[in-house]
Amino acid sequence: MSNSVLLEIKNNIAFITLNRPDKFNSFNKEMAFSMQAILDVCAKNKTIRCILITGNGKAFSAGQDIGELTSENPPTISQILCDHYNPIVTRIRNIPLPIVCAVNGVAAGAGANIALACDIVVAANSASFIQAFSKIGLIPDSGGTYTLPRLIGFQKAAALMMLGDKVSAVEALQMGMIYKVFADENLEMESLNIATTLANMPTKGLAYTKFVLNHSAHNSLEEQLKLEDEFQQLSAKTYDYNEGINAFLEKRKPVFKGE
Numbered sequence: 001m002s003n004s005v006l007l008e009i010k011n012n013i014a015f016i017t018l019n020r021p022d023k024f025n026s027f028n029k030e031m032a033f034s035m036q037a038i039l040d041v042c043a044k045n046k047t048i049r050c051i052l053i054t055g056n057g058k059a060f061s062a063g064q065d066i067g068e069l070t071s072e073n074p075p076t077i078s079q080i081l082c083d084h085y086n087p088i089v090t091r092i093r094n095i096p097l098p099i100v101c102a103v104n105g106v107a108a109g110a111g112a113n114i115a116l117a118c119d120i121v122v123a124a125n126s127a128s129f130i131q132a133f134s135k136i137g138l139i140p141d142s143g144g145t146y147t148l149p150r151l152i153g154f155q156k157a158a159a160l161m162m163l164g165d166k167v168s169a170v171e172a173l174q175m176g177m178i179y180k181v182f183a184d185e186n187l188e189m190e191s192l193n194i195a196t197t198l199a200n201m202p203t204k205g206l207a208y209t210k211f212v213l214n215h216s217a218h219n220s221l222e223e224q225l226k227l228e229d230e231f232q233q234l235s236a237k238t239y240d241y242n243e244g245i246n247a248f249l250e251k252r253k254p255v256f257k258g259e
Contacts, residue, residue, distance in 0.1 A: 004031040006056075007038045012049040012199040012258075013192075014042045021057025026065040027110060029075060032084035039091040049258045050199040051095070052191060053118060054102040063109025063132060077138075085110050085142040092117045093214055096207035098198045102191035103127045103169070103178070113144035116151065119210060120194060121178040123169040124187040129177065131161045150217060151177050202240030203258035 006017040016038055018025040027035075042048050055061055068074060075083070092099055092114070101118035108130040115121055115129075131148070133140045140148070140161050149157040152175045160167065169181045182190045198206065208231045216224055235241055239259040247254035 002030050002034045004028075005034040005038055007041065009045065009048060011196065012047055013195050014045070014048045014051045016042075016051060016053045018053075018055040018061055020065075021055075021059070023065055023067075024059035024062035024106070025055045025057065025111065026062040027084065028065040028068045029084060031065075032088060036087050036091060039088070039095060042097065043091070043095045048097060049203040050195045051097055051099045052102060052195040053099065053115075054188075054191070055104050057105070059105040059111075060103045060107040060115060060127065061111025062106060063111040081141055085114070088114055089117045089143040093210075096210065097203065098206045098210065100191055100195045100198065102187055103129075104184075104187060106130065108132045109140075110142040113140065113142035113147060116147050116177065117143055120198075122180045122182060122187070122191050122194065123172065123178055124184040125169055125181055126184050127169040127181075129167045129169075129172050130164065132164055134162055134164045146217075148177070200256060202235075202238065202244065202256045204238050205235045205240060208235055 004018075004020050006015075006019045008015040008017075016035075018031070018035075020026060020028075020031060039051075042051055064080065098120065099118040101115045101121045103115050103121060103123040104127060105124065106128050107115045109132045112129045112131060131140050131144065133144075139145070144161070145157075148160070151157075152160075156175055159165070167175075167177070169178070172178045173181045180190070212224075212227055212231050215227055219227065240254075240256045243256060244254050
């Protein structure tokens with residue numbers, strides 16, 4: 001790990017901050033590997049019940065550091081995808097924890113698609129999203145061709161990916177790309193409120209919800225109903241389910257443990 005990605009764990013929340021502000025938090029090999037390592041730490045730390053990802057400075061992430069592509073002995077495109085970005089996206093989707101992404105500025109290219117892979121995405125009013133790949137003759141990557149059509153529909157996704165339009169936070173909200181937009185000065189507080197709420201919920205049940213949602217994109221209705229049955233049974237065996245039922249009957253606030 002390096003200081004290109006920062007990790008702080010507090011009150012059962014893992015705060016992950018992309019930290020190359022002088023490069024608009026664009027990814028190079030070191031930063032990508034650091035992000036992977038930090039996500040692995042979060043997956044193994046049993047005290048963490050929610051992850052909050054944001055960027056330091058004016059941008060969330062400008063995507064790939066172009067300087068790395070033009071350096072001496074640069075990585076191949078396949079290496080960048082298979083070794084750098086794809087492992088980040090698969091970790092985000094497979095970690096059994098809710099992940100909130102607070103987009104504080106521009107999210108472009110891989111930066112946009114890494115953000116959109118998270119479970120709940122909120123943005124500052126001044127933030128924007130750009131599928132910038134077509135501008136240099138590439139296709140969208142980092143799961144963008146999978147995630148974006150499922151969020152906003154095929155037609156809008158195709159247009160944004162081909163035209164490379166800059167989408168404001170408000171426009172992203174209106175088309176269903178993200179969950180909420182906050183005033184710039186309130187983004188940190190509001191995203192923390194969401195993460196804190198999630199960290200105090202039945203997080204094992206939230207992990208099951210994430211798992212079932214991951215399969216909904218390719219399952220048939222019958223397969224999805226079967227999966228819901230399987231994971232509802234697992235949910236009903238958790239400590240938090242019993243705590244929720246008992247708290248309801250006793251007319252008190254439940255105290256969940258994520259167990």
